[in-house]
Amino acid sequence: MGEPIVSEIRVISFGLGPIGSEVARVAASKSNMRLVGAVDIDPSKVGRTVEEVTGAPSEVIVSSSLEEALQNTEADLILHTTSSFLEVVKPQIESAIEKGLSVVSTCEELSYPWRTYPGLATELDMKAKEANVRILGTGVNPGFVMDAFPLTVTTVCQKVDRIHIERVVDAGGRRLQLQRKVGAGLTVEEFRQLVATGNVRHVGLPESAWMIIDAMGWECKDFEESIEPIVAEREILAAIGNIQPGQVAGVRQTIRAYGRDIEKLVLDLKMYVGADEPVDHIQIWGIPDLDLRFDGGVHGDRATASIVVNAASVLMNLPPGLRTMLDVMPLRFRS
Amino acid sequence: MGEPIVSEIRVISFGLGPIGSEVARVAASKSNMRLVGAVDIDPSKVGRTVEEVTGAPSEVIVSSSLEEALQNTEADLILHTTSSFLEVVKPQIESAIEKGLSVVSTCEELSYPWRTYPGLATELDMKAKEANVRILGTGVNPGFVMDAFPLTVTTVCQKVDRIHIERVVDAGGRRLQLQRKVGAGLTVEEFRQLVATGNVRHVGLPESAWMIIDAMGWECKDFEESIEPIVAEREILAAIGNIQPGQVAGVRQTIRAYGRDIEKLVLDLKMYVGADEPVDHIQIWGIPDLDLRFDGGVHGDRATASIVVNAASVLMNLPPGLRTMLDVMPLRFRS
Numbered sequence: 316m317g318e319p320i321v322s323e324i325r326v327i328s329f330g331l332g333p334i335g336s337e338v339a340r341v342a343a344s345k346s347n348m349r350l351v352g353a354v355d356i357d358p359s360k361v362g363r364t365v366e367e368v369t370g371a372p373s374e375v376i377v378s379s380s381l382e383e384a385l386q387n388t389e390a391d392l393i394l395h396t397t398s399s400f401l402e403v404v405k406p407q408i409e410s411a412i413e414k415g416l417s418v419v420s421t422c423e424e425l426s427y428p429w430r431t432y433p434g435l436a437t438e439l440d441m442k443a444k445e446a447n448v449r450i451l452g453t454g455v456n457p458g459f460v461m462d463a464f465p466l467t468v469t470t471v472c473q474k475v476d477r478i479h480i481e482r483v484v485d486a487g488g489r490r491l492q493l494q495r496k497v498g499a500g501l502t503v504e505e506f507r508q509l510v511a512t513g514n515v516r517h518v519g520l521p522e523s524a525w526m527i528i529d530a531m532g533w534e535c536k537d538f539e540e541s542i543e544p545i546v547a548e549r550e551i552l553a554a555i556g557n558i559q560p561g562q563v564a565g566v567r568q569t570i571r572a573y574g575r576d577i578e579k580l581v582l583d584l585k586m587y588v589g590a591d592e593p594v595d596h597i598q599i600w601g602i603p604d605l606d607l608r609f610d611g612g613v614h615g616d617r618a619t620a621s622i623v624v625n626a627a628s629v630l631m632n633l634p635p636g637l638r639t640m641l642d643v644m645p646l647r648f649r650s
Numbered sequence: 651m652g653e654p655i656v657s658e659i660r661v662i663s664f665g666l667g668p669i670g671s672e673v674a675r676v677a678a679s680k681s682n683m684r685l686v687g688a689v690d691i692d693p694s695k696v697g698r699t700v701e702e703v704t705g706a707p708s709e710v711i712v713s714s715s716l717e718e719a720l721q722n723t724e725a726d727l728i729l730h731t732t733s734s735f736l737e738v739v740k741p742q743i744e745s746a747i748e749k750g751l752s753v754v755s756t757c758e759e760l761s762y763p764w765r766t767y768p769g770l771a772t773e774l775d776m777k778a779k780e781a782n783v784r785i786l787g788t789g790v791n792p793g794f795v796m797d798a799f800p801l802t803v804t805t806v807c808q809k810v811d812r813i814h815i816e817r818v819v820d821a822g823g824r825r826l827q828l829q830r831k832v833g834a835g836l837t838v839e840e841f842r843q844l845v846a847t848g849n850v851r852h853v854g855l856p857e858s859a860w861m862i863i864d865a866m867g868w869e870c871k872d873f874e875e876s877i878e879p880i881v882a883e884r885e886i887l888a889a890i891g892n893i894q895p896g897q898v899a900g901v902r903q904t905i906r907a908y909g910r911d912i913e914k915l916v917l918d919l920k921m922y923v924g925a926d927e928p929v930d931h932i933q934i935w936g937i938p939d940l941d942l943r944f945d946g947g948v949h950g951d952r953a954t955a956s957i958v959v960n961a962a963s964v965l966m967n968l969p970p971g972l973r974t975m976l977d978v979m980p981l982r983f984r985s
Contacts, residue, residue: 473955474679608945632980646978
């Protein structure tokens with residue numbers, strides 16, 4: 316029907332934690348994808364089958380390194396889920412590039428590194444182009460609900476003055492890891508100490524802000540970011556241990572960006588245990604105004620695994636280099 | 651920032667009715683576009699400036715034909731807004747192709763002609779490829795709110811079982827032309843006669859259905875389509891003349907598609923005078939379930955003009971041929 320023909324993509328799952336395992340299961344379900352390898356550093360996973368470790372119906376044996384995985388197979392792409400931080404994943408991604416593999420990674424800082432790590436971004440972009448491979452960072456957030464998807468919504472606008480995006484996540488319905496990440500159960504003082512040392516925060520919100528600012532062509536030189544505790548007002552039952560009134564239930568992280576002293580962008584992310592009404596809410600002021608809401612919100616883990624795998628099919632048709640979701644979802648308001 | 655570089659696109663506005671004029675105004679506002687020509691067959695518009703006819707700040711003179719418009723300029727693309735019907739626009743599009751021009755058209759039947767007019771689609775596709783140009787049909791509906799945009803939403807899904815899309819348009823807030831199109835003010839009998847002769851219907855709903863069915867890979871061989879009157883229960887004040895209780899306020903057009911006897915897709919479009927709560931509502935059952943709503947709906951005319959112009963920037967980076975919004979918005983659930 317006129318679409319570019321994508322042949323089967325041979326993928327290696329790199330990282331088999333909770334998200335990586337879910338990514339492997341989704342990849343294994345796709346008709347245009349074949350899981351040909353899996354990598355994890357956890358000795359309790361290495362040597363077992365992907366099915367034993369992840370539940371994905373695959374007899375592929377988990378390797379301890381990409382080199383080992385490639386001894387018995389060729390591949391096109393790695394689905395990479397090891398760390399949120401660009402400096403941690405950089406050698407892993409460079410290793411994939413050297414082996415001629417494209418990469419879709421959940422690394423939050425890779426989602427839009429052109430502003431936050433311009434040097435690393437340029438370096439990865441050049442190496443990927445030389446090796447004729449494609450690199451992409453994506454996931455539900457950053458990568459979709461608070462950046463690329465609202466930009467897609469601006470397609471219907473003749474003018475965009477201001478964007479306000481709110482995401483409310485019920486951390487109680489999510490992995491224990493997320494409940495710890497948002498500071499659930501801490502005292503307010505403990506929470507503030509962890510914020511001060513950078514240990515309680517959602518990685519990727521600045522990347523979302525820069526992606527939107529650049530895509531809209533707004534003259535925002537910098538923005539304000541705040542990280543505040545959401546304090547329990549009643550006892551909240553939680554897998555991590557019940558949270559008492561006055562203890563921290565989670566985190567509210569907000570970015571406000573201004574262009575020529577006018578507020579252009581607000582990203583308002585609340586992740587806490589006991590959030591009764593999860594939602595993704597996008598408001599756009601312009602011509603026309605728009606008010607869009609996902610009632611119940613978009614489930615983070617389900618969505619991240621889906622986006623990573625679905626984006627891989629699009630990525631393989633893009634020009635080589637370090638790509639972003641602006642390339643994978645190119646339709647939006649153009650100034 | 652790693653995106654393909656698009657140089658300035660030189661556009662000709664072909665058709666300067668209400669939508670065409672709005673398209674011209676939007677095109678004139680873009681930094682990457684230059685309005686170099688305008689065409690309309692209305693003798694009262696020919697010879698005047700685009701600014702006089704449309705309000706777009708442009709001294710370009712309106713020509714009576716594409717040939718005439720091209721006597722004084724070169725161009726890359728026409729923004730085409732003349733008819734809903736593929737057989738009417740085909741010679742106009744072929745003429746553009748012969749002149750080496752790409753086309754973005756609001757022709758509803760061009761939005762996804764592969765199922766409804768496979769012969770014409772193949773012919774246009776081949777001619778466009780030979781001439782190294784791109785052809786696209788788009789707009790708010792078909793083209794976005796009831797097809798390509800919900801497909802973008804499926805990106806977050808690991809599995810898609812069923813899609814239900816509802817669009818409610820207040821025809822009272824729209825052009826008189828739309829109020830007539832939806833049958834406002836008719837008796838129920840008059841309405842049914844016009845439906846029987848094909849004169850009251852929203853053109854493009856089958857195209858939306860086929861686009862979704864093909865993109866999801868569903869085995870739906872055919873679908874049910876119904877067109878029913880929405881009858882006024884109270885007197886409704888309307889520009890077209892007040893509508894009395896018992897008269898027709900507008901139209902409800904519904905498509906239901908089944909795959910292996912299970913309902914997979916419902917498109918439910920209501921356009922009537924007096925719709926108090928316009929909305930675009932997308933429900934997806936799968937993993938995860940999704941419930942998304944534009945409160946107040948997406949304004950048809952504002953959105954169509956925006957989408958046509960914004961899509962042109964993406965189209966020029968795609969391979970030549972007859973393209974659809976599946977190419978312009980490539981990210982979605984892949985089976």
